[in-house]
Amino acid sequence: xxxxxxxxxxxxxxxxxxxxxxxxxxxxxxxxxxxxxxxxxxxxxxxxxxxxxxxxxxxxxxxxxxxxxxxxxxxxxxxxxxxxxxxxxxxxxxxxxxxxxxxxxxxxxxxxxxxxxxxxxxxxxxxxxxxxxxxxxxxxxxxxxxxxxxxxxxxxxxxxxxxxxxxxxxxxxxxxxxxxxxxxxxxxxxxxxxxxxxxxxxxxxxxxxxxxxxxxxxxxxxxxxxxxxxxxxxxxxxxxxxxxxxxxxxxxxxxxxxxxxxxxxxxxxxxxxxxxxxxxxxxxxxxxxxxxxxxxxxxxxxxxxxxxxxxxxxxxxxxxxxxxxxxxxxxxxxxxxxxxxxxxxxxxxxxxxxxxxxxxxxxxxxx
Numbered sequence: 001x002x003x004x005x006x007x008x009x010x011x012x013x014x015x016x017x018x019x020x021x022x023x024x025x026x027x028x029x030x031x032x033x034x035x036x037x038x039x040x041x042x043x044x045x046x047x048x049x050x051x052x053x054x055x056x057x058x059x060x061x062x063x064x065x066x067x068x069x070x071x072x073x074x075x076x077x078x079x080x081x082x083x084x085x086x087x088x089x090x091x092x093x094x095x096x097x098x099x100x101x102x103x104x105x106x107x108x109x110x111x112x113x114x115x116x117x118x119x120x121x122x123x124x125x126x127x128x129x130x131x132x133x134x135x136x137x138x139x140x141x142x143x144x145x146x147x148x149x150x151x152x153x154x155x156x157x158x159x160x161x162x163x164x165x166x167x168x169x170x171x172x173x174x175x176x177x178x179x180x181x182x183x184x185x186x187x188x189x190x191x192x193x194x195x196x197x198x199x200x201x202x203x204x205x206x207x208x209x210x211x212x213x214x215x216x217x218x219x220x221x222x223x224x225x226x227x228x229x230x231x232x233x234x235x236x237x238x239x240x241x242x243x244x245x246x247x248x249x250x251x252x253x254x255x256x257x258x259x260x261x262x263x264x265x266x267x268x269x270x271x272x273x274x275x276x277x278x279x280x281x282x283x284x285x286x287x288x289x290x291x292x293x294x295x296x297x298x299x300x301x302x303x304x305x306x307x308x309x310x311x312x313x314x315x316x317x318x319x320x321x322x323x324x325x326x327x328x329x330x331x332x333x334x335x336x337x338x339x340x341x342x343x344x345x346x347x348x349x350x351x352x353x354x355x356x357x358x359x360x361x362x363x364x365x366x367x
Contacts (some may be wrong), residue, residue: 002273025190025203026243032189033182036095039137039172043127044068045119045144048086052122053114056088061114063087066319068125088116092127092140095170101177105170108140118163120146129172140172147188183228183235190216190224197221208245211238254362256351264349265345267362276359278336278350 044064045052053061065087066076094108110124112152114299122144129138144166182188192200207216209228217225226242228235288311296302342350354360 022246022248023245024243025206025245028199028247028249029190029203030222031182031193031239032191033180034098036097037131037137037178039094039096039129039131041092041127041129041140043089043090043092043110043140044125045090045112045116045122046086046125047123048088048116048119049120050085051117051120052084052086052088053112053116055084058089060115061087064089088112088119088122089114090119090124091125092129092172094129094138094140096131096137096174096178098178099180100174102174104174106172107173108168108171110144110166110168110171112164116164118146119144119166120163122166124168124171131178135176137176137178138174140171142167142168142171144168183232186228186230188226188228188239189219190226192222192224195222196250197222199247200224202250203247206245207242210241210245217258256360256362256364258348258364258366260348260352260366263348265344265347271360271362273354273361274359276354276357278354298367 003225042064044061055062062084065084069076069123089112090110091113092108092110094106096106100106108129110119112119124141124144127140128136129140131137145168146163146166165256190203192203195216197220200221204216204218207224208214215227219225229238252268252270254272255268256271259265292307292309294305294307351360351364355362355364
């Protein structure tokens with residue numbers, strides 16, 4: 001997959017626009033302990049119209065239905081004699097929101113783990129959802145909604161969207177709450193999304209200007225300790241005001257991101273170059289083959305002969321040497337690269353060479 005270089009120039013022009021705008025504190029940081037918790041469970045979807053797991057290839061589906069029915073007092077023949085087509089084994093996943101309480105409902109995702117053709121029209125049986133500690137935090141059950149459709153006949157098949165994954169809105173009920181220590185010792189901790197000492201210092205200054213000196217203290221370049229009121233009601237109001245404080249983040253460090261697989265290159269506006277000379281030239285080799293057919297004369301006993309004539313063409317574009325003056329901005333760098341006809345793939349090698357030469361004033365990261 002290749003991207004045209006003008007697209008890079010467009011992205012560079014957009015990045016070069018002023019970005020140092022004030023942001024709400026809630027968009028820059030999160031409160032320690034206020035987070036989601038992932039839940040998952042193993043269950044069965046029944047009621048499928050012949051689109052369930054092929055039991056000969058998914059023995060765990062048969063074992064699950066046998067174990068479930070035995071708990072309900074139903075004795076079944078050996079599992080090898082069961083041929084079920086309307087049952088599918090699934091994994092149920094969801095995230096438990098912060099401060100969720102027993103009785104609240106949450107959405108769940110149901111995904112087939114066997115070879116079921118479709119979960120459309122199925123019903124998820126009661127499934128316990130476990131957290132990382134092995135405890136049950138929610139129970140899931142309901143009708144699966146699949147946003148797709150498929151049909152097949154006579155070897156032809158038509159499918160729209162994905163049929164082996166569905167959702168159930170409000171399909172799980174919370175059974176256990178996660179303990180929260182928010183406001184313990186009359187303090188909370190703000191965790192910046194990105195480690196930056198300058199931004200942490202600005203957050204501390206903004207919070208202290210709003211609520212008084214000593215309210216916020218920076219522990220490091222990412223964590224900020226904030227004193228809160230003692231009562232829970234006042235603490236909630238305080239955090240609401242805290243999250244809406246406007247803070248102007250510090251300028252981002254100069255950085256260039258290279259994706260060696262796709263050839264995409266992204267630079268921020270802080271990227272500059274020292275004085276340097278860049279040379280670029282292309283060498284292309286084209287290999288082809290022409291086929292010639294020789295027909296025998298009419299009435300002869302000769303045979304048709306096909307011969308192949310290989311062709312090789314080597315083309316080298318003239319190289320160019322470009323002088324880039326020191327302190328060049330991102331827009332000037334992109335313009336210079338365009339002037340020598342560099343593609344994104346060429347730019348990968350050019351930027352690596354500039355970094356090795358010490359002319360690129362930016363951190364180079366290859367993903």
